[in-house]
Amino acid sequence: MSIILDKVNYSYSEGTAYHVQALKDINLKIEDGEFIGIIGHTGSGKSTLIQHMNGLIKATSGGIYFNGQDIYDEDFSMKELRSRVGLVFQYPEHQLFETTIFDDVCFGPKNLGLDKKTVELRAFEALRNVGFPHELFYQPPFDLSGGQKRRVAIAGVLAMKPEVLILDEPTAGLDPAGRDEILGLISQMHKELGITIILVSHSMEDVAKYVDRIIVMNQGSVMYDGAPKDVFRQYKDLEAVGLAAPQVTYLMHELHAQGLPVDLDATTIEEAKRSILEVLK
């Protein structure tokens, strides 16, 4: 199972003074079971890119293939694509609207045309998978804390049983513990449910800690695509395009420059700690 983007271009307001080329010649292959981070400054094309992956935006040119099928083919069901590639928008809790939490999670699968029993089973399972307390299932969603609301919103997408889950800055506006909880949850869904995860994030620390592969977007193009270590090794280039490496990377480079032979590839607190202790022992 995979998503392939083949020379995808997207531009809007073509032929006017406001013409913008939002994506330029994007070639990507997303394999089954990957955990990918997409980084890039505001306006670099991240959101446009992920909206192509579940067919919300149609490429101006180029092709997108989901499990080998051309999604722009007339026979291809976009509805099915959207249930298999779930997209969690920024601040998804703003989209909660039902009178109870349970009904809200039912909304997605209900729209897939499933029978009532299956819908309810899926909602139940999704809420359980995001670790939501059972006693709150039939409460209105509006009194919950920010982090709890976001769990409900993620459950709503999870109830569609997607194979790929794309999350656009899922931790924005949450407190540190809320951030850790949501990221822990996403990582757990990746491991236990085998869902492919694509995470758009502004936090280099989070990306370094969780993902296996980073795609760096800059001015509508893919600037780097590789393992976190390889990408963050280019920290000077990242800075030039308004990004940065995790703070640990800077620390390690400076220690190294002062003659301490620490591991320059360390990007997380855990890795830095191990390397520093090793060198000093």
Add this chain to the structure above:
Amino acid sequence: MGIIKTKGLVHDFIRRDEEDNVESITTALDHVDLDVKEGQFIAILGHNGSGKSTLAKHINALLSATEGTIWVDGMDVSEEENVIPVRKSAGMVFQNPDNQIIANIVEEDVAFGPENIGVPTEEIWERVEKSLGAVRMTKYRNHSPNKLSGGQKQRVAIAGVMAMEPKCIVFDEPTAMLDPNGRKDVLKAAHELNETKGVTVLLITHYMEEVVDADYVYVMENGKIIMDGTPREIFSRVEELKAHRLDVPQMTLLAHELRQAGLPIPQGILTREELIEAIMKVK
């Protein structure tokens, strides 16, 4: 008395059903005592729902207290005739820049605030000029705000507040929606206002790194202030902060972990420079 002072400030959110019977009461502020001196850069930490934003709204007279008193620039906020003067003294910058921008042109947006409080036209343009300069957005003065990046929009919003020449600005998670560069620019603008114009700043944030340069930190939980001190004092209490759903800056955390593993690294490390120095001493 400081520029912002609260004494036993309580705020209850009361929910009523259709027949006006009380359904539930949530105490968002629970006897808060605060005293902020003019010219300080204050940070307020606390998890989601701890009462930070409720406190901010009191400073701007957007909410009225259930119990207790709050004074802004010496004025009791609960007095009806003080509401407008209080809002002139204390400006506010919110989380989402898109909710705060109303005009089609950057400079008109910045002029909106002073115009509303009756500043003469001549002076409005002087203030717009100065404010845009202070947030380094002068070159975008004739642009449409919706073409700007999040960080730039947020700086326009700050200029709009600045143009009303408040003595104090409350920033309620101004960087939550921004990318790393936007975050840096907004923080820099807030610090510059504080240092060069002497504006008192109250910064509410979830990013521990943004707190490092503050003069004083308050930590809130369940509507109460549970810790206060300098950033160094607060971030020395790593385990305690974690128990309150908060965190410490990355460098403080790494220093803490190294110390736990037996390295003689001192408490209260905040920056990369300090950690490097401490590690090189061990060597």
